[in-house]
Amino acid sequence: MTEPRELLGVAEQATTIATKLFLETPGGHLTAKGERDMASEADYAIERAVRAFLAIETPSIAFIGEEDGTTGPDGDWAWILDPIDGTVNYLHGSPLCAVSLALVHRNRPVLGIIDAPRLRTRFTAVEGGGAWENGNRIHTSTVDRLDEAVVAIGDYAVGTDAQRKNDIRIKLTASLAATVQRIRMHGTAAIDFAFLAAGKIDATVTMSNNPWDMSAGVIIAREAGALVVDADGSEHTTESSATIGCAPGISELILAMIAQARQ
Helix, strand or coil, X not given: CCCHHHHHHHHHHHHHHHHHHHHHCCCCCCEEEECCEEECHHXXXXXXXXXXXXXXXXXXXXXXXXXXXXXXXXXXXXXXXEEEECHHHHHCCCCCCEEXXXXXXXXXXXXXXXXXXXXXXXXXXXXXXXXXXXXXXXXXXXXXXXXXXXXXXXXXXXXXXXXXXXXXXXXXXXXXXXXXXXXXXXXXXXXXXXXXXXXXCCEEEECCCCHHHHHHHHHHHHHCCCEEECCCCCECCCCCCCEEXXXXXXXXXXXXXXXXXXX
């Protein structure tokens, strides 16, 4: 296996294939995936094209896609793709949707690309190499007061056990609303973490963890200086139960609020 930085070019090519399809493929027929959750024809077209490209370019690395699952060899390395993070936004014409591609080693992302075609913006990071937006180095904010912080929250749960899951989310939302400067719900974890990395928001709190939603954003935010952890403050991996990203100056305060809501 080569160093992750040596695969950045391949990842960039794969993402360019994805963004071209993103812009050229209509949403088309929708496939239901669960209660109020769906995939578009564009989701499937992007994932299948990227999967095929990476199978040729990196045959020794597995591929995990949100729509069609896992292919390739067993091992410590895997590409993880969300072909369109924020499909509902995409279908409604919102610019807040993105292709999210990560390279993961032993459940920990080491390379990430988030491309938001409608914003004409690409975020990239390789472990140890910093985080970048359209070729410019980016960093998290230096905010250290909650009343000056803008905090993004993940979507509320739907489907099985949604009421129990949302009890914590609603308690946390109420606590944040009474404390922070503003709350945002962008409807896409990829954009949340990219914005955290660029200092456009100061924290993002999602009480769940789907690897295709989170992995690219996690490495980009970490390389920009953010703390990214599970809800209990332990190191975040693809197996964590939640995904919390914060500017360092407010991380302890945000985690304390989460702990209180979980009680």
